[in-house]
Amino acid sequence: MKLPIYLDYSATTPVDPRVAEKMMQFLTLDGEFGNPASRSHRFGWQAEEAVDIAREQIADLINADPREIVFTSGATESDNLAIKGAAHFYGKKGKHIITAKTEHKAVLDTCRQLEREGYEVTYLDPQEDGIVTPAQLQEALREDTILVSLMHVNNEIGVIQDIAAYGELCRANKTILHVDAAQSAGKVEIDIQTMKVDLISFSGHKVYGPKGIGALYVSRKPRIRLEAQMHGGGHERGMRSGTLATHQIVAMGEAFRIAKEEMASENERLLALRTRLLDGLSDMEEVYVNGSMEHRVAGNINISFNYVEGESLVMALKDLAVSSGSACTSASLEPSYVLRAIGRDDELAHSSIRFSIGRFTTFEEIDYAVKIIRENIGRLREMSPLWDMYKEGIDISSIEWSHH
Amino acid sequence: MAYSEKVIDHYENPRNVGSFDKEDKSVATGMVGAPACGDVMKLQLKIDDNGVIEDAKFKTYGCGSAIASSSLVTEWVKGKTLEEAGKISNTEISAELALPPVKIHCSILAEDAIKAAIDDYKSKNTAE
Numbered sequence: 001m002k003l004p005i006y007l008d009y010s011a012t013t014p015v016d017p018r019v020a021e022k023m024m025q026f027l028t029l030d031g032e033f034g035n036p037a038s039r040s041h042r043f044g045w046q047a048e049e050a051v052d053i054a055r056e057q058i059a060d061l062i063n064a065d066p067r068e069i070v071f072t073s074g075a076t077e078s079d080n081l082a083i084k085g086a087a088h089f090y091g092k093k094g095k096h097i098i099t100a101k102t103e104h105k106a107v108l109d110t111c112r113q114l115e116r117e118g119y120e121v122t123y124l125d126p127q128e129d130g131i132v133t134p135a136q137l138q139e140a141l142r143e144d145t146i147l148v149s150l151m152h153v154n155n156e157i158g159v160i161q162d163i164a165a166y167g168e169l170c171r172a173n174k175t176i177l178h179v180d181a182a183q184s185a186g187k188v189e190i191d192i193q194t195m196k197v198d199l200i201s202f203s204g205h206k207v208y209g210p211k212g213i214g215a216l217y218v219s220r221k222p223r224i225r226l227e228a229q230m231h232g233g234g235h236e237r238g239m240r241s242g243t244l245a246t247h248q249i250v251a252m253g254e255a256f257r258i259a260k261e262e263m264a265s266e267n268e269r270l271l272a273l274r275t276r277l278l279d280g281l282s283d284m285e286e287v288y289v290n291g292s293m294e295h296r297v298a299g300n301i302n303i304s305f306n307y308v309e310g311e312s313l314v315m316a317l318k319d320l321a322v323s324s325g326s327a328c329t330s331a332s333l334e335p336s337y338v339l340r341a342i343g344r345d346d347e348l349a350h351s352s353i354r355f356s357i358g359r360f361t362t363f364e365e366i367d368y369a370v371k372i373i374r375e376n377i378g379r380l381r382e383m384s385p386l387w388d389m390y391k392e393g394i395d396i397s398s399i400e401w402s403h404h
Numbered sequence: 405m406a407y408s409e410k411v412i413d414h415y416e417n418p419r420n421v422g423s424f425d426k427e428d429k430s431v432a433t434g435m436v437g438a439p440a441c442g443d444v445m446k447l448q449l450k451i452d453d454n455g456v457i458e459d460a461k462f463k464t465y466g467c468g469s470a471i472a473s474s475s476l477v478t479e480w481v482k483g484k485t486l487e488e489a490g491k492i493s494n495t496e497i498s499a500e501l502a503l504p505p506v507k508i509h510c511s512i513l514a515e516d517a518i519k520a521a522i523d524d525y526k527s528k529n530t531a532e
Contacts, residue, residue: 309442311467315407315415326442326467335442346440383421383471385446385463386439401438 003319005365009206009299009358010155010183011323015251016208016258016359023210023251026050036244037235047246054253058215061260062190062200065220070236071249074214075182076106077229078201079149081216081240082178083110085226086147086199087119090176094144100124100132100151101341107149107180124150129292130159130342137166141173148177152184156325156338156354157291158300160188167196176224182206182214186259187267187297192217198224204248208359209255213248216240266359270298273357273366277301280370284377286390290325290339290352299357304339304348307387308380313353316376320369325352347386347396407468408502414472419479422461424448429528432486434520437513443470447517449481449489451525457481457489462517469507473497473514486522 006014015023025031026047036051038044055066072078087097099111101123111121122140126132132150141148148170153160163179170177178199181190186207190200197219204213218224218239232241278301281287286306302325305313310326325336326349335349344352355369381387389396407415423446424431430451437444443466450459460478464471476497481489497503497511 307465309466309470311442312415312471315468346442350439350442383418383463384465385435385444386465388423388463396439401440401444402436 001362001364001368004321005319005361005369006321007355007357007361007365007369008321008323009361010158010354010356012205012211013208013358014360015205015210016255018258019209019251019254022254023247026247026250032246034246036246037233047244050246050250051244054249057253057257057260058202059217061185061256062192062217064192064217067237068192068217068220070216070218070239071244072214072216072240073212074205075104075180075201075203076214077240078203078214078216079104079106079178079180080110081226081229082199082201082218083107083147083149084114084229085239086176086178086224087114088227089225090146091119094142094146095119096122096142096145098122098124098137098140098145098148098150100126102126102130102132102154102157102338103149103151104155104180104182107151111149126342128343129295130154130157130290130338131292131295132161134162134165134169138169141169141175143173145173145175148175149180150177151180151182152190153181153188153297153300154291154338155183156336157302157342158183158297158356159291160184160295160297163190163197164195170198171196184297186256186263187299189263192219198222199226204252204255207252207255207259209252210248213245213252215252267298270357270361273361273363274298274301274355276363276366277355277357277370280367281373284374288348290344290348291342300354301357302339302352302354304344304352305377306348306351307384307390308351308377309384310351310353312380313351313376316380317353317372319372323354325354326350410476410501411468411472411503414475414501415468418462418471418475420459420461420475421463423463424450424459424461432521432525432528434517434522434524436516436520437466437470439465442466443510443513445470445474445513445517447474447477447514447521449486449521449525451486455485455487457484457486466510466513467507469501469503469510470513472501473503473510474517476500477514477518481518486525489518490522492518 034043034047036048059066182203200217205211290302310324339349462474494511494515
């Protein structure tokens with residue numbers, strides 16, 4: 001077993017060796033290095049064919065038409081293109097946009113920008129389990145709502161939203177639905193033929209592909225128009241100019257092909273690993289799972305260890321690569337906005353750790369993780385004045401703390 | 405975040421973790437910070453008849469820098485008079501631990517903890 005153990009698959013995944021192998025064939029003089037936009041020679045034709053195959057592989061995962069896939073530099077760019085592109089194109093129809101407080105920053109910050117441009121944005125408050133109910137969306141929809149942007153799976157707490165239900169509501173209201181699927185592709189079934197979604201953002205590196213590549217699904221039926229954010233040679237049907245990164249695209253295609261093929265068996269294995277982790281910790285006192293357990297991807301578990309500060313726990317767990325919702329791991333000194341949005345108080349948000357399990361995680365690694373988590377929680381609680389107070393039966397919220 | 409070796413040393417081998425009886429008249433207790441802010445420090449000093457700190461203990465909920473700052477302070481105050489201990493400043497603490505700018509508040513908290521403990525001792529011993 002190699003240390004540290006990587007348990008941060010929601011941040012990024014290692015490239016699958018099968019994907020890396022494929023990717024390397026599109027770089028050197030011996031490989032297919034051509035520009036897919038070159039029409040006058042076989043270097044270009046071969047590269048174009050490789051891109052076409054990758055486009056097909058990505059479309060396949062969501063049962064879409066390959067012509068509906070636009071390549072971008074990643075999910076952040078896809079979110080920007082979808083949200084700004086649709087808002088600008090349909091801005092004459094209305095100026096109202098709906099999203100949720102637990103969305104990724106790529107969505108939230110893009111919406112903030114649109115607010116500065118004169119759009120009005122409604123930020124929905126999810127339930128305590130992290131779910132935005134269809135009823136909440138229904139209530140917020142207005143005649144002038146042009147766009148709804150809601151994520152499929154949350155990056156911090158892993159909860160799965162009811163995209164199909166949102167789709168029905170948006171279609172009935174003639175509103176465009178954008179879904180950020182960076183954390184759900186290859187983990188949760190997405191079928192465009194049954195889900196009425198208009199725009200979907202994808203990332204390569206969350207699905208064992210390389211970083212720097214992503215895609216946006218843009219529906220053809222109904223036809224969704226976008227204002228381009230990147231202008232130039234008119235690539236990707238004018239929606240995103242820039243020479244196609246053949247090697248990255250081919251790699252993303254291969255990664256999505258593998259994801260489709262192995263999703264069912266992989267989910268089963270991930271669930272068994274997560275159950276082992278949770279079972280190993282569940283008898284500890286004052287341990288809370290953040291977000292719905294029922295609607296959650298197999299590879300994610302987000303836990304608050306009350307009375308232990310998250311960053312010091314991350315430091316103690318130096319043999320585990322995990323991330324924390326604690327303020328101290330961010331430059332802003334604010335604890336996780338996702339955990340706060342689902343109503344967790346600051347203390348629990350500060351005490352949270354996200355474990356994300358993936359393709360290369362082993363049972364041996366999980367057992368080791370359980371062991372060192374238990375040891376270190378014990379050690380840090382022995383050092384925590386709040387733990388003492390809890391043990392003495394003092395209600396911490398009844399004390400007047402000096403905020404600084 | 406990259407930490408200095410001194411922070412890591414204090415964090416992994418914290419000095420003087422523990423508690424004294426806070427009802428004891430010779431014990432000064434300072435508790436500062438807030439759980440919502442992500443750090444709470446409890447510093448306790450045991451003061452002898454000559455007003456010299458003979459022992460110190462701490463408990464801290466907080467990040468590595470907060471734990472290291474309080475651990476360091478327990479070492480520094482021992483053998484000092486209350487007046488001398490009250491002069492320990494956050495800049496000395498942050499310099500010793502090479503704290504990055506976003507962690508300066510941890511050293512401020514440690515300074516505040518000393519001051520709060522001294523205040524506690526004074527109010528306890530002048531009340532009669």
